[in-house]
Amino acid sequence: MPSYFVSSPGKVILFGEHAVVYGKVATAGSLGLRSYSLIQNRTDGIVEVSLPDVQLARSWQMKDIPRQAPWEGFPYPPATMNTELLAQLTAFVDLGTQTNRSQAAIALLYLHSYLTKDDIAAQGYDFSVRSNLPVGAGLGSSASYSVCVATALLKINGHLTGLDTVTQRDLVNQWAFQAEKVIHGNPSGIDNTVSTFGGAVAFKKGAIEPLPGFQSLRFLLTNTRVPRETQVQVANVRKLREKFPAIVDPMLDAIQEISTSCKNLFSQENLDRAQLLSQFGELVDVNHGLLAALGVSHPSLEKVREISSKLGLKSKLTGAGGGGCALTLIRDDVTPETVAVVKQLLEAEGFYCMETSVGGPGAGILTLTEATSIPEFLAHDKAYFDATQNWAYFV
Ligand SMILES: Nc1ncnc2c1ncn2[C@@H]1O[C@H](COP(=O)(O)OP(=O)(O)OP(=O)(O)O)[C@@H](O)[C@H]1O
Numbered sequence: 412m413p414s415y416f417v418s419s420p421g422k423v424i425l426f427g428e429h430a431v432v433y434g435k436v437a438t439a440g441s442l443g444l445r446s447y448s449l450i451q452n453r454t455d456g457i458v459e460v461s462l463p464d465v466q467l468a469r470s471w472q473m474k475d476i477p478r479q480a481p482w483e484g485f486p487y488p489p490a491t492m493n494t495e496l497l498a499q500l501t502a503f504v505d506l507g508t509q510t511n512r513s514q515a516a517i518a519l520l521y522l523h524s525y526l527t528k529d530d531i532a533a534q535g536y537d538f539s540v541r542s543n544l545p546v547g548a549g550l551g552s553s554a555s556y557s558v559c560v561a562t563a564l565l566k567i568n569g570h571l572t573g574l575d576t577v578t579q580r581d582l583v584n585q586w587a588f589q590a591e592k593v594i595h596g597n598p599s600g601i602d603n604t605v606s607t608f609g610g611a612v613a614f615k616k617g618a619i620e621p622l623p624g625f626q627s628l629r630f631l632l633t634n635t636r637v638p639r640e641t642q643v644q645v646a647n648v649r650k651l652r653e654k655f656p657a658i659v660d661p662m663l664d665a666i667q668e669i670s671t672s673c674k675n676l677f678s679q680e681n682l683d684r685a686q687l688l689s690q691f692g693e694l695v696d697v698n699h700g701l702l703a704a705l706g707v708s709h710p711s712l713e714k715v716r717e718i719s720s721k722l723g724l725k726s727k728l729t730g731a732g733g734g735g736c737a738l739t740l741i742r743d744d745v746t747p748e749t750v751a752v753v754k755q756l757l758e759a760e761g762f763y764c765m766e767t768s769v770g771g772p773g774a775g776i777l778t779l780t781e782a783t784s785i786p787e788f789l790a791h792d793k794a795y796f797d798a799t800q801n802w803a804y805f806v
């Protein structure tokens with residue numbers, strides 16, 4: 412029985428969140444924090460799902476889960492979302508509409524209903540995802556989950572051989588985008604694209620351009636632990652734009668100019684590193700100010716800015732905002748002592764800090780020679796997966 416182990420990273424948006432939803436340029440990179448997933452066939456026609464991060468453990472009879480008839484464009488997803496199927500699945504999983512676990516389960520079954528082949532439908536499968544990413548904190552946990560689901564279901568149903576080519580990754584990315592749509596409503600696609608392909612990129616309307624210099628940047632990520640949902644933050648910006656288009660549209664354009672200025676900074680040959688980092692810090696400040704004006708900051712995020720600025724550091728919210736994570740640039744001249752003090756002050760507020768770089772590997776698949784049971788998968792410490800697999804091999 413084939414058994415596949417899949418992994419995909421979270422992401423950090425440097426500049427351009429929210430504006431990217433309106434087709435503007437944003438810059439982002441993959442994170443070292445990843446999700447891990449196990450999928451394997453069964454023989455009894457049951458689908459058993461364990462998603463411990465959202466407290467979901469459920470099994471369904473394969474024959475009860477809706478399946479879609481063949482469609483034009485197979486194996487790529489249909490161009491429009493199937494709202495009828497969504498309503499059907501929402502009633503089927505019966506977990507309410509707005510809970511973490513219902514969104515996760517519906518996204519999984521939405522892809523399942525399109526991708527399941529007859530032989531797999533007769534057998535069933537076990538599926539589990541565990542993540543080192545905080546759920547709902549702006550680091551792309553939904554996209555990383557979506558990429559794991561898409562890769563695992565494509566692979567077990569024989570729609571995907573590996574992830575060696577851009578075409579193969581594109582297939583995964585398109586399905587992950589469907590899952591993101593189930594979870595977010597109206598995503599730009601930046602999160603699933605970065606999680607699928609890895610690296611650091613400028614993204615605009617689905618197209619990516621690599622940003623090579625980014626790998627050398629250091630950041631401190633602070634999780635304020637204030638819960639929020641991307642879908643709600645995106646909807647709030649939409650409402651503000653509908654009310655005041657003449658005010659909000661120039662702000663979105665200005666945010667795009669920040670991403671473009673950032674891209675230009677890295678392509679300037681004569682700019683020395685200290686100047687580059689200083690200007691990058693200024694862009695961090697301006698971008699945060701515009702996001703706050705769009706209404707997506709939060710007192711906890713302003714606290715991160717206040718504390719870090721006392722030590723001469725620049726921070727901005729990252730992801731959808733409203734709580735969740737902030738990003739602080741660690742310039743090369745910042746001493747380890749200063750970083751330690753900032754961390755201490757932030758953690759005294761009840762926040763959680765992690766140091767990170769951006770631009771590592773994207774999604775990866777490993778075919779397991781020996782079947783690992785779901786209980787074994789669940790029993791491992793999450794650090795085990797980071798330590799035992801060199802995901803860089805799969806880029
Ligand atoms: N490990 C996981 N297991 C199952 N579902 C997950 C997991 N991680 C994320 N999800 C799904 O994603 C949802 C959170 O997505 P949301 O977009 O609000 O936050 P985020 O992706 O962490 O932040 P952002 O979109 O700003 O980067 C959860 O409600 C859940 O449905």
Ligand SMILES: C[C@@](O)(CCO)CC(=O)[O-]
Binds near residue numbers: 427431595600645730
């Ligand atoms: C807020 C947003 O721009 C980024 C979320 O990580 C939403 C999106 O791009 O889908």
Ligand SMILES: [Mg+2]
Binds near residue numbers: 551552554595641
């Ligand atoms: Mg998300």
